[in-house]
Amino acid sequence: MPDSPAADELCVLLKLGEIVLKGRNRQQFEKILHGNIRAAVRDLGVPVDLRQREGVILLRVADGEQRGEAGWAQAAGRIAERMQDVPGIARVCMPLRVAKAPEAISAAAMALTKGTSGTFAVRARRRDKRFPLTSSQLGVLIGREIQEAHGLGVNLSRPDTTVFIEVDQDEVFVFTEGMAAQGGLPVGMSGRGVVLMSGGIDSPVAAYRMMRRGLRCFFLHFSGMPLTGPESIYKAYALVRGLDRFQGGSRLFVVPFGKAQQALKSSGADRLLIVAQRRLMLKTGEALARRLSATALVTGDSLGQVSSQTLTNITALDDAVKLPILRPLIGWDKTEIMAEARRIRTLAISELPDQDCCTLLTPRRVETRARIDDLRRIEVRLDAEDLAEELAAGAHEYRQSESF
Numbered sequence: 001m002p003d004s005p006a007a008d009e010l011c012v013l014l015k016l017g018e019i020v021l022k023g024r025n026r027q028q029f030e031k032i033l034h035g036n037i038r039a040a041v042r043d044l045g046v047p048v049d050l051r052q053r054e055g056v057i058l059l060r061v062a063d064g065e066q067r068g069e070a071g072w073a074q075a076a077g078r079i080a081e082r083m084q085d086v087p088g089i090a091r092v093c094m095p096l097r098v099a100k101a102p103e104a105i106s107a108a109a110m111a112l113t114k115g116t117s118g119t120f121a122v123r124a125r126r127r128d129k130r131f132p133l134t135s136s137q138l139g140v141l142i143g144r145e146i147q148e149a150h151g152l153g154v155n156l157s158r159p160d161t162t163v164f165i166e167v168d169q170d171e172v173f174v175f176t177e178g179m180a181a182q183g184g185l186p187v188g189m190s191g192r193g194v195v196l197m198s199g200g201i202d203s204p205v206a207a208y209r210m211m212r213r214g215l216r217c218f219f220l221h222f223s224g225m226p227l228t229g230p231e232s233i234y235k236a237y238a239l240v241r242g243l244d245r246f247q248g249g250s251r252l253f254v255v256p257f258g259k260a261q262q263a264l265k266s267s268g269a270d271r272l273l274i275v276a277q278r279r280l281m282l283k284t285g286e287a288l289a290r291r292l293s294a295t296a297l298v299t300g301d302s303l304g305q306v307s308s309q310t311l312t313n314i315t316a317l318d319d320a321v322k323l324p325i326l327r328p329l330i331g332w333d334k335t336e337i338m339a340e341a342r343r344i345r346t347l348a349i350s351e352l353p354d355q356d357c358c359t360l361l362t363p364r365r366v367e368t369r370a371r372i373d374d375l376r377r378i379e380v381r382l383d384a385e386d387l388a389e390e391l392a393a394g395a396h397e398y399r400q401s402e403s404f
Contacts (some may be wrong), residue, residue, distance in 0.1 A: 008108055009097040010073055011058040012080045013166075013173055017090030017183040022054045033057075033088040033186040039248045040082045046075045052167055054127055059083070060097075084179055085245045087212045088186035093164070095175035100131060100167065102141060108174040109142050109163050110149055118160030119153040120146060128165040138165060145242055182212055187247040190214030191293035193326060194285045194338065197221045197252070199235040199354060202300025204243060204346040205337050209328035210298050211246045218292050219252045220285050220395070227258035231354040237398055238349045246344075253288060253395040257281075260387060267381050271367040274308045276378050280391075281322035283384060286321040287392035301327045307366040316370045 014037075019029045034050060037057070041048050047062035061067065061075045075395060076094055083092045096112070098104040111122060124139035133141065142165060146152060152161075166173040195207040197219045207217050223235035233254050244250040269276045285297045301309050301317075318325055329337055341347035379385075 005393050007062070008104075009112075010076050010094060010169055011061070011097045011173075011234050012076055012083060013092065013093040013175070014057040014059065014083055014181075015091035015178070016055055016057070016088065018185070029088070029186060030057075032189050032297075033086075036086055036088065036188070040086050041079055044078055044082070044145075046079060048079060056168075057089075057164075068308050073126065080179065084181045086186075087111070087182045087184040087214070087246060088189075089181040090183045092181050093175045093178040095164075095173035097171050097173055100128075100136075100170075100172050102133070103170050103385045104140070105165060105174060106142055106145050108172075109146055109165070112136075112176050113146050113150055113152065113161060113163060116150070116152065116161045119155035119158075120161040120163065121154065121156045121159035122146070122163045122165065124165040124167070128167050128169050131167045138167070140362045167300055182246065184212035185214030187214060190323070191296065192216045192218065192289075192292065193296040193298045194218045194220050194289045194292065194294050194347060195298040196281055196285055196300075197236050197239065197342065198325070199232050199350065200300070201334075201341050201350040202302065202305075203298075204239045204300075204350060205340045205344070206298055206300040206326075206328050207243055208246060208340070208344050208346075210326060211243070213328075215270075215291045215296070215298070215326075216247060217243075217250070217298065218288075219250065221252060221254045221390050222257040222281055222284075223262070224258045225256040227261070232244075233398075235349060235352055235354050239346055240398075242346055242349060243344075250396045252310060254398060255284060257391070257394045260391060263382060263387070264378070267378050269378050271365055272375060272378065273395055274361070274362065274366050275313050275316055275370040276375055278317055279375060280309060280384055280388060281379050281381070282317060282320045283388035284327065284391045287389050288395060289323060291392065296324050296326050297321065298326045298328070300329055300330045300337075301338065302332055302334070307368050310368045311315055312369045313367075316375055317370050319372050321374075332336060338343055 022029055030052060049060040049062045051058040059079055061072055067075060080092050080094050083089055096108040098108045122139040122143040124135045126135045161176055164175050190213055192214045193210060195217045197203045211217055220242050227294050237252060240250050240252045264273060264277050282297060303309060338347060341350060
């Protein structure tokens with residue numbers, strides 16, 4: 001495809017967020033983001049031409065001319081929709097790509113504002129300083145022509161319609177709106193982590209927040225089987241499937257935890273049972289992380305939300321493993337977590353009823369100030385390190401293409 005457009009071309013323009021603030025390693029961020037973009041559109045059946053520009057990424061429908069105007073627009077729309085879920089992208093726009101000539105820019109702006117009413121403003125930006133008009137001169141020129149042609153009023157503070165013009169090296173992009181995307185960093189840039197996925201509201205949100213910070217997440221779910229049915233596994237799978245749109249290629253590992261819980265109860269854990277079983281879960285997660293070359297664990301802990309999440313108990317949990325435990329929700333309240341779960345569309349799944357393994361064999365009172373020495377003595381009686389390795393080795397993997 002030629003670099004300079006011969007005619008108006010509908011394309012997808014991706015605005016980058018904090019990636020543009022990176023220094024010498026910025027190209028590494030962009031390389032990973034390019035791979036994630038290509039993976040996100042691979043199953044659409046649309047050949048995509050990707051071009052990196054200064055602070056933006058241009059996506060063109062490679063066979064757009066063969067599709068016709070309607071097919072071209074539909075393909076670009078499907079690509080834009082996918083891009084809204086790719087971390088590392090701050091905003092998604094669908095501009096007309098036109099030649100670097102004032103008359104071509106004006107024609108595109110006229111077409112985009114035809115049929116609009118109320119007030120308008122023009123925001124012009126000249127990334128290519130070789131262009132003969134300055135940003136303000138271009139804005140005034142196009143604004144005057146729009147006003148004369150359509151009779152719209154000008155409002156630079158709160159316009160009903162805003163025409164954006166961006167002059168790049170080989171072309172000009174003209175558009176009237178954009179869609180908010182995920183922002184953050186490209187998944188995979190910050191390494192790998194294992195998320196302890198309970199099936200509740202918090203852990204999916206924690207996973208999303210870490211994916212948005214560039215962490216590729218594996219998911220570990222503890223079911224109550226054989227003491228419970230498989231319902232919690234169905235929920236965990238559905239949650240991972242929903243979160244997969246943010247990273248692709250997600251992997252869910254399920255550990256039947258019921259017998260281990262019985263062993264913990266028989267070990268005399270009593271009020272320490274909840275903290276002791278969470279330590280065992282973390283040890284199992286660490287054992288699985290070693291197999292997956294992951295270097296962190298992720299939980300949905302929120303300080304003080306439940307009795308097992310007091311500061312003393314969180315300290316006791318940290319003592320169970322050597323890997324860092326990332327807690328992106330530690331300072332969030334339940335209302336904030338639920339709002340985020342609703343936004344990323346996991347809340348409805350999390351609220352489905354199931355028998356959570358953490359509610360099995362729960363003591364009447366839960367220790368809020370667990371002593372590490374007491375927990376270690378329980379683990380010695382249980383051979384917790386060997387048990388964790390055994391549980392990790394027996395984890396069953398569910399991929400997104402696999403059905404139950």
